[in-house]
Amino acid sequence: MSESPSTPVATAEFHEKSPLVAHLSSHSPALPVGAYRGAETIAAFSARDEELAALTARAGVYDLSYRAFIKITGSDRIRWTNGMVSNTIVGLEEGQGNYSFLLNAQGRVLGDATIYRFADHLLLETDRAQVEALIAHLDHFIIMDDVELQPLDASTTAIGIAGPAAMQVLSQLGFALPPENHFIPSKWQSAEITVTHARSPLVPRFEIRIASADAPAFWAALTASGVIPCGSAALEALRILEGTPLYGVDITDRHLPQETAQPHALNFSKGCYLGQEIVERIRSRATVHRTFRQFSLSQPPGAFESGDQQPLSLEAEGAQQNPAGQLSSIAEYHLPGFTGTLALGFIRTEVLERKLPIACSGSAVTPLDAPPKLG
Structure with a gap:
């Protein structure tokens, strides 16, 4: 396809209130509300580690209104979208989804x-x-195509439930459960909903897309079943524990797909798409100069918070180039079976290959091959 220049995508600085926030705050005015990934939502209902323990050992429910949906219609929608993203759309079955990157012409x-x-x-x-x-990026490439982009308004929202007991809870409420990366249209009482089994790198995750007017009652049904309400602070800690990068924090428009260590976002047999030439060139060389990793730290590096404007530099003893990388997401953990500090960021592959000692702000840094086991 034509690789016309596109406007670089930056994380937008705007926030919309969650449909659940007003309801939950009206019952508990002291609940802290804060911006998270473009929405205003509850930051915490109780201690963060208590909520995180529920998400990793039992089941937790959380507001997903920071997630937004764009409906793509038109007779050319499958062919056109397949040419705009890094994963296959043509290969999807009805009721299935997958994770993709959107790239520019430079990959x-x-x-x-x-x-x-x-x-x-x-x-x-x-x-x-x-x-x-x-939307601005995608709309730029709709030329003679029968394609329409329609952002869904606030009349629809989503609620998440995650944890080892999530399947049991949803089954007890009468829901059929799809396999991972699939969805099933369903009903709850008289409400039309969609049950999605989201990608679950550490614990089972489900998303319930539901009318905003029905969301408070559905939330109440889940909590009445013993599911623990969880805020955005616990979700952020779970993300770092899983080793999942966040666009705009860990991944930016400076990064190439293979540097992100997210192979599930790429399909190498799907055909032409925007940025494919660079992706294929990197694959043929079979190397990148830096890569995304999860790290363990010997101690917390001061008063850093994930999303800070300035990531922390990594220094590697004996490296050809320093800084040798950076940390962009950091969290401390005090969980049953695991206590420590984890971080996400990028490191030069030379440092990993040579197994050089790494440090950050006085803390020893160890690259991890997999998330730590809990319990």
Whole structure:
């Protein structure tokens, strides 16, 4: 396809209130509300580690209104979308989705999304913080194509449930459960909903897309079943524990797809798409100069918070070039079976290959091959 120049996608600085926030805050005015990934949502209902323990050992429920949906319609929707993202759309079955990057002509990552295939449309799910820029980028490439992009309004929202007991809870409520990366249209009482089994790198995750008017009652049904309410602070800690990068924090438009260590975002047999030439060139060379990793730290590096404007530099003893990388997401953990500090960031591959000692702000840094086991 034509690789016309596109406007670089940056994380938008706007925030929309969650449909659940007003309801939950009205019952508990002291609940802290804060911006998270483009939306205003509850930061915490209780201690963060208590909520995180529920998400990793039992089941937790959380507001997903920071996720936004763009409906893609038109007779050319599958062919056109397949040419705009790094994963296959043509290869999706109805009721299935997958995770993709959106790239520019230079192969840099402009954003990320999960795209689901319905009978008469595609549904692109991304963070609200990315919506405005992604629509501008995508719209730039609709020329003679029968394609329409329609952002869904606040009348629809989503609620998440995650944890080892999530399947049991949803089954007890009468829901059929799809396999991972699939969805099933369903009903709860008289409400039309969609049950999605989201990608689950550490614990089972489900998303319930539901009318905003029905969301408070559904939330109440889950908590009445013993599911623990969880805020954005616990979700952020779970993300870092899983080793999942966040666009706009860990991944930016400076990065190439293979540097991100997210192979599930790429399909090398799908055919032409924007940025493919660079992706294929990197694959043929079979090397990148830096890569995304999860790290263990010997101690917390001061008062750093994930999302700070200035990531922390990594220094490697004996490296050809320093800084040798950077940390962009950091969290401390005090969980049953695991206590420590974890971080996400990028490191030069030379440092990993030579197994050089790494440090950050006085802390010894160890690259991890997999997330730590809990319990």
